[in-house]
Amino acid sequence: MSRARSLAVVAAVVAALTAWLPAAPAFAHTKLTGSTPAAKGTVSKPITELTLTFSGLIKKAGTTVVVSGPDKVSYSDGAAAAVDRTITQAVRPLPVGEITVRWRTVSSDGHPIQGSFTFTNKAAPPVAASPSPTAAATSSPAPAAAEPTVAAAVPVSRTAAGEGSSPLGWIIAAVAAVLALGGGLVWWRRRRTAA
Structure with missing residues (x-):
């Protein structure tokens, strides 16, 4: 009987392990594993987008990324795109200084995850082109050219x-x-x- 009892205990342990092992990955929630630009990194060239990479699959629904500068203004350009394990967020020209990235998404098991990180931007945004003297000189004659038409x-x-x-x-x-x-x-x- 003691042998039968031992077999029953072993069978119960094997059944419990079999039931628990497939469920084990569910306890390991999806996490942010990397980003471009990297967290706490420094950027010296202008960027037009940033990417976040995760340890598991993520869902597009519920995914948001807000990229803000030292002025607390959002520089995110449109909605974030989520594909498989990556989120891509387009950005407008970033100001110089510390840039904060706040993200939120949903892992494939439906668990919402969120976080934030910072990086430093040293690339000055492009300066808007001011009208050149040639363009101003070209536009001045236009009203004068219209005068003969009125006079005629x-x-x-x-x-x-x-x-x-x-x-x-x-x-x-x-x-x-x-x-x-x-x-x-x-x-x-x-x-x-x-x-």
Whole structure:
């Protein structure tokens, strides 16, 4: 009996181990294993995106990355893209100084994970181009070029107005009115005499 009891205990231990071993990875939650730029690292060239790498698969839903500068302004450009074990976040030109990255995502087992890290940016953002003197000189003549068009339009409208109010127009209109009146009088007299 003692041998049967020993076999039963061994069988119970093997069954427990078999049931526990597949579940063991569930206890090891997904973690951030690396990033580009690296945490506590220094960047000397401008970057347009950063990547976070994890120990396990992650889900896109619920993934956010906020990249902020010393001014506490967010420089994240659009939504983060999550594929397999990597999150990629596009960024606008970063200011010089300490950059803080705050991230949040969901591991494949549904467990939400989050964290933050910093790195130093030494690459100055590009300066916005100011208008060159040549461009200013080129744009100045444009209003002057428009002036002749306006000036040319004035004589045209005066000519059009002058044609309608010229003495010749009035004379032609008066002659036509006299002829119409004369014709009407002749018709009226003929009718009266005929009656």
